[in-house]
Each structure stands twice: as C-alpha cells, then as structure tokens.
Amino acid sequence: MEQVRAIARHTSGRIGGAIVLVCLLAAALGALGWTPHDPLMQYRLDRLHAPNGTYWMGTDLFGRDVASRLMVGIGQSFTVAFFSVAFATLTGTVLGLAAAWLGRRWDGTLMRLMDMLMAFPAILLALLIIAIIGPGLWTSVIAIAVIYTPIFTRVVRGPALSLKEREFVDAARTFGSSQSYILSRHLLLNLVAPLTVQVTLALAWALLTEAGLSFLGLGTQPPTPSLGLMLSDSRNLMETAPWLMVFPGLAIMISILGFNLLGDALRDILDPKMRRSLA
Amino acid sequence: MNYLTGRLVTFPLVLLGVSLIVFIAIRLVPGDSITAMLGTEAGLLTPKQREALAAYFGIDQPWFIQYWRWLYDLFHGDLGVSVTYGRPVLDVILERFPLTLELALLSMIVALLVGVPAGVYAATHNEQPSDLGVRIIAMVGQSTPNFVLGLVIIYILSAGFGILPVMGTFTSIWQDPLTNLSQMILPAVTLGFAFAASVTRISRSAMLDILKDDYVRTARSKGASSRAVIWRHALPNALIPVVTLSGIEFSYLLGGAVIVEQIFALPGLGRLVLDAILQRDYALVQGTVLFIAFNVMVVNLLVDLAYATLDPRIRLGER
Secondary structure (H helix, E strand, C coil): CCHHHHHHHHHHHHHHHHHHHHHHHHHHHHHHHHCCCCCCCCCCHHHCCCCCCCCCCCECCCEEHHHHHHHHHHHHHHHEEEHHHHHHHHHHHCCCCCHHHHHHHHHHHHHHHHHHHHHHHHHHHHHHHHHHHHCCCCHHHHHHHHHHHHHHHHHHHHHHHHCCCCCCHHHHCCCCCCCCHHHHHHHHHHHHHHHHHHHHHHHHHHHHHHHHHHCCCCCCCCCCCCCCHHHHHHHHHHCCCCHHHHHHHHHHHHHHHHCCCCHHHHHHHHHHHHHHHCC | CHHHHHHHHHHHHHHHHHHHHHHHHHCCCCCCCCCHHHHHHHCCHHHHHHHHHHHCCCCCCCCHHHHHHHHHHCCCCCECCCCCCEEHHHHHHHHHHHHHHHHHHHHHHHHHHHHHHHHHHHHHHHCCCCHEEEHHHHHHHHHHHHHHHHHHHHHHHHHCCCCCCCCCCCCCCCCCHHHHHHHHHHHHHHHHHEEEEEEHHHHHHHHHHCCCCCHHHHHHHHCCCCCHHHHHHHHHHHHHHHHHHHHHHHHHHHHCHHHHHHHCCCCHHHHHHHHHHHHHCHHHHHHHHHHHHHHHHHHHHHHHHHHHHHHCCCCHCCC
C-alpha cells in the first residue's frame, strides 16, 4: 500500500499508472464483450467508414468496428505480456536462486545455458519457437517467456550471490534455519525490489515483442483481433483509411509508454540512487 | 582466471551449445524440407527420387550423424547447401550480410548523432523546460515500436509529399552509393529513432552524474570554459555507458531487423532467416543463426574490451 502511495506521488508513476489502468479497463470490457459493436461482425455496407458517432474509430476493409477490435486486441496483448512475464519471472527466479545458492558446477552450467539463449537475437529465438509449436496466443507467451527467462535469471543471480554471503544469512544458518526458509525469507524477500522494476520494464518489452510477432502474422491468429495484426493489415490501406494505422499504432505506443513510465517510477522509488538521474 | 580469459574459454563452448540448440530446434519444426521446397509437386516424387534428394542434402542420416557432419564441414568453412536457393549457405549469407551491416551502422550513426547531443543538452539544462521536452520526446521515442514509426514515415511521405520509398529492387552500395543511401536512409532513421531515445536518456543520466564529480569542479575552478568542461572533460566519461548500450543494440541489429526489413522490403539477414524457417531450409537456418550468434558474441566481447579501454579503472578480472 505504501508503494502504491509512492507511485501516486511520483509524476511518471501517476501518468504511467493511469495509462495502464485505462488499458486494463478497455481490455476487461473487451473480454466481457462490453464493446460498442461485435468485434467480429462484418457490417458490409459500412466498409472503410471514417471515425464517426456510430463507429468511434471507423471500420476496416470488412466493415468491422475498429474500436471494438482494439479493445479485444489490447486484451490479447496484455494477456500475452502478463503470462509471458509471469512465467519468465518465476522460471528466472528459480534458476537464478538455484545458480547462486548451489554455486560451482550448477552455477556455471546454468549461466552458460543462459549465455547460449542470450546469444540468439530475441526475435530469431521467438521465430524458431513459433515455427516448432505453430503460431498462436499461447505460443507467443512461451516464446516471449523463453526470451526473458535469461534476463530474470541474471537479475536474480547477481544480488542473490551477494546476499548469500551476508551476515544475516550466516546467522540464520547458525540458528538452524532450513534452506527453504533462508531462500524464501532472506534471499527472495530482498530481491523483490529489483524484480519489481524488472517485471514492469519487461511488460513493456513483452508488449513490444507481441505486437512485432503479430505484425509478422505469427502471434494471435485471425479472426481474433490483435494490435500488431491490425497494424499490419493497415499497410495497403494507409492512404485511403489512415485510421486503421493510427489507432492500433497509438494503442501499442501508449500501452508501452504506460509500463515504461511505471517502471521508471518504481526504479526511482525502490532504488533511490537512480532517482535524480533517470527521472 | 581473469574475466576476459574466462570469456574467451567459454566462447567456443557457448557457440557449440548455440549450434546444438538451433540444430535440434529446426528439426522439431513439423514437415520436411523437401516438401517445403517442392510444395505440391513433392507428391509427384517417387520414393527413390525422394531418397536421392534427401541423400543429396544429407538429411537421410540420423540427427547426431547429421550434426557431426555439419560440425565437421563447418570447421572446413562449409555451411552446407541451401535447399531453397540451391547454393552454398555461406554464399547466400555473405550476399545478404553487407545490407544488414550497413543498416546497423547507419542506424547507429543516426542514433548517436541525435542521442548524444540531445542527452548532453538535457543534462546541461537540467530541470529546465527544454530538459523536460527532451525527456518527454525520449520517453515517447523509447515507447514507439520501430514498425509503427516505419509505417508513419511511409504514410507521411506518401500522403503528405506524394513520394514512396523505393522498394522491390535493392541497389548495393558498391553499385550506386546514392541510390543505395536513398533506399537505406528511411529504414535507418526508423531503427535509429528508438535507439536515439535510449542513448539520450543514458547520456543525460551519465552526464548529470559526471558534472558533479570533483575533477569537473576542478576544471571549472581552473577557468576552463563551459564548452571545454562538457565536451573535453565530462563527455568522454559519460560515453562509457553509451558504448555498452551501443554494443547491445549493434549486436541486436546484426541479427537482422526482421520487421523493418519486411516493411521496407530489404533483403537482409532477418528476412533471410524468417523465410528459411518458413521454408524449413535446415542448412540455411542453422548457418544463418550460427553466423548471427557468432557476430553477437564477438560484438559483446569487443564491447567489454572497449569498456576497459575507455575506463582504465575497470579491472576486468576483478568484476
């Protein structure tokens, strides 16, 4: 609760938080079906209508309502971003803690494995995974999670290595605390701050990657709306129907901006050393 | 063992691991390369013809033998034959690589030319309205996906000025440098913009820290001009994080900017891999991904070395 108040006091945090909340609200309404129109319904007589009172963001080539599709698309993007980052955070934390705690061979093997994954440019790794499993929403989740797991492993391993050598961990060992207690109580709790910042920034990257994959036609599959795909479809119509490009483009940009602002605010709040310089 | 020696020792091991991962991964893709290559005509092949083709491309053996053969050939400079192009993989890669390298270099130049001065300007006007303006633009720039920006640029050019970027046929820099530059400048600006935003933020942050250091104060008290303090004393040190960031970005760009290449119809490495994966061209995917991974690792190693050269206080072995 204290952190929420701190975010509300921070300018970037306030703006970022508000953007994320608005996007979440739009996504929730889209998921509940509370959209201005049916996002899949083709109003053939109203094809390529410019924004107006009936269709707030216009209609596409098939006469589908852009605003409704945008609401569902935001939901798809956020679903991929949240699940992939959650999976990467969980796996990365477990692997990072294991590498730091077990040390020696385990540390060496796990970190070299992470080096191998990090040697692949992110989009290529995603393409390989998608080629194996086939495109779709959950494939995007897996692909993005695999890309970000090495980053979380590194974020956790570094501080965990130094925490492991601290006096309070030695003291806990001396008092006979179990390994699981030390790991969860003394290591994991102290890693919450760097992890929170990393999670927020990773959500922005995940949104970006998801939109990129959808743009290539390898993310969410039609007819389900997705922001990247809507943008990709707008390419041949950008002169006659620029709204098809403007609204999905803005939606992607604004949602990424929201998480970036929130991440910056959290970094300021949780890491006072960075406060002045990056604000 | 110091840090650099450690990196050099693990370098081939990591590369070997990458080769194994990509070798196995591409074989997990459903379908086979002969069907992908011939399409519906693959159905017309007799079993003997199919076997002969599989033997020709070396895909009739168990995977570990294929892997061993591939490694053996790799050490002899042979990355295999592409089933899509019917030519040696290395030739195909080397044909596409100059474009990718040129695009990476041009976008880095755009980013550094815009980002560093903007960062320095914002730092020297800290907390003033112009600083706020630069920070807002940088934050928006960092949040704008390059494919959104690419489409916006194409839209502005076509709707506003009635000109469309030259697409379809690509002219190499050796054939006609001016035509080449006119084809490359828009993708380079598209890719460079978001990176310029990151460079602005990082160089501003580094400059703010450095401008408070004792040696900067000493230089000022000795009567050095504000310009000399900023450009001669503060900036070289502020560039250290920029070098690291540039290295990461450059290695990313060497992997081929798949989406931007797609938007501007550029025949770079990114599109080559994308098409090779879709065509299940095993040899081409393996060769290209390994080539890219090798470049990424070399660039990362060079960045570490540059880091130590720029800041002699850094002892790599003591990290």
